[in-house]
Amino acid sequence: MIVAQRKKVPELVDILKGRKKILLLGCGTCVTVCLAGGEREVSINASALRIASRLQNLDFQVEELTIERQCDNIFIEKAAEAIERNDVVLSLGCGAGVQAIAERYDKPVYAGLDTAFIGILEERATWTEKCIACGKCVLHEYGGICPVTRCAKHMLNGPCGGSREDRCEVRADRPCAWQLIYQRLKNIGELDRLKSIKAPKNWSAGIHGGSRVVIREDHRI
Amino acid sequence: MTNEKFEPLLIAFCCQYCSYSAADLAGSMRLQYPPNVRIVRTPCTGRLEVEFFMKAFEKGADGILVAGCLEGGCHFTEGNLLAKGRVGYTRKFLSETGLEEERIRMINISAAGAIPLVDHINEMLAILKNLGPSPLRGVNPPTTAEMRI
Numbered sequence: 001m002i003v004a005q006r007k008k009v010p011e012l013v014d015i016l017k018g019r020k021k022i023l024l025l026g027c028g029t030c031v032t033v034c035l036a037g038g039e040r041e042v043s044i045n046a047s048a049l050r051i052a053s054r055l056q057n058l059d060f061q062v063e064e065l066t067i068e069r070q071c072d073n074i075f076i077e078k079a080a081e082a083i084e085r086n087d088v089v090l091s092l093g094c095g096a097g098v099q100a101i102a103e104r105y106d107k108p109v110y111a112g113l114d115t116a117f118i119g120i121l122e123e124r125a126t127w128t129e130k131c132i133a134c135g136k137c138v139l140h141e142y143g144g145i146c147p148v149t150r151c152a153k154h155m156l157n158g159p160c161g162g163s164r165e166d167r168c169e170v171r172a173d174r175p176c177a178w179q180l181i182y183q184r185l186k187n188i189g190e191l192d193r194l195k196s197i198k199a200p201k202n203w204s205a206g207i208h209g210g211s212r213v214v215i216r217e218d219h220r221i
Numbered sequence: 222m223t224n225e226k227f228e229p230l231l232i233a234f235c236c237q238y239c240s241y242s243a244a245d246l247a248g249s250m251r252l253q254y255p256p257n258v259r260i261v262r263t264p265c266t267g268r269l270e271v272e273f274f275m276k277a278f279e280k281g282a283d284g285i286l287v288a289g290c291l292e293g294g295c296h297f298t299e300g301n302l303l304a305k306g307r308v309g310y311t312r313k314f315l316s317e318t319g320l321e322e323e324r325i326r327m328i329n330i331s332a333a334g335a336i337p338l339v340d341h342i343n344e345m346l347a348i349l350k351n352l353g354p355s356p357l358r359g360v361n362p363p364t365t366a367e368m369r370i
Contacts, residue, residue: 009317040272044314047275052318055356 001030002094003127004113023086026066027093037092039066070097135205143184150177156198229283229349231258238296240288242332267300274311281358284349285325
């Protein structure tokens, strides 16, 4: 899922300064799970904005709404009336959600969150990055542990030799991805995969080749 | 800033397994505590969400006291620990919005803690008197008595 973090209230106030009728629009999918932009966070942020508005005489009128998914037209339509009756939309969706709303309505749409990465819930209230969406998955080669994402040096032929114990030399609070890869491949009996030298990665499938489009001709009418 | 005439409104969210019983015991023991406190009985402090606190402040509460069981003694195992985190999170939001974070506090007491409960209430009221009325009190005050309480 997509993991995001909240922007602090002063930053939101700064973004919204001079605006009056504000729709605080939450998203019920990824950002709800990562406790950043769901119904509850919409309510908390709306209260915070109302309090800040009253203290700073900003005259915000904040309406709250959360839709199932901000990146899907069917669900965005359910917010149409609320968007129409407000001056601006402060979206608590990920970057895709913000842009999906902005593309469909002639109203200013602002991002209320900082979208961070694609990751998983590692343990209670801790999310970790697992995928950088490089466009050409190599996970089968590395026992299901992504060196592109989890090795600080993105090494396809590791390890780098700088790790201490099982810790990454770049960030000591992170495990060495190559240590994990070795252990994992050993456990599943696929260590021989490491004997071959991997060719340099073609990064043009990633964001480096510009924003990407996926088209499924078989599903088009 | 001490305001002698100012009487703060303190909302006390009390867990029914400990501090609510402690408040009850305080009554049985004829212990006096100021009438400024409004006690809200909750099934567990783990039921309390950040938005409850924010809404209370929005409606003009001067302070909030969250009273849960002793750590390790929650009837639902970890409700009071969840509340502790949420109170901390609320404090962050309060300071970001411009309200003093001292306006909300979590305490842990047992059902037998009538005297500590009264002490905590008095201490919190003293802090609130020192801080002065919530700035949200005078601006667009809620119109009905129910909203005020």
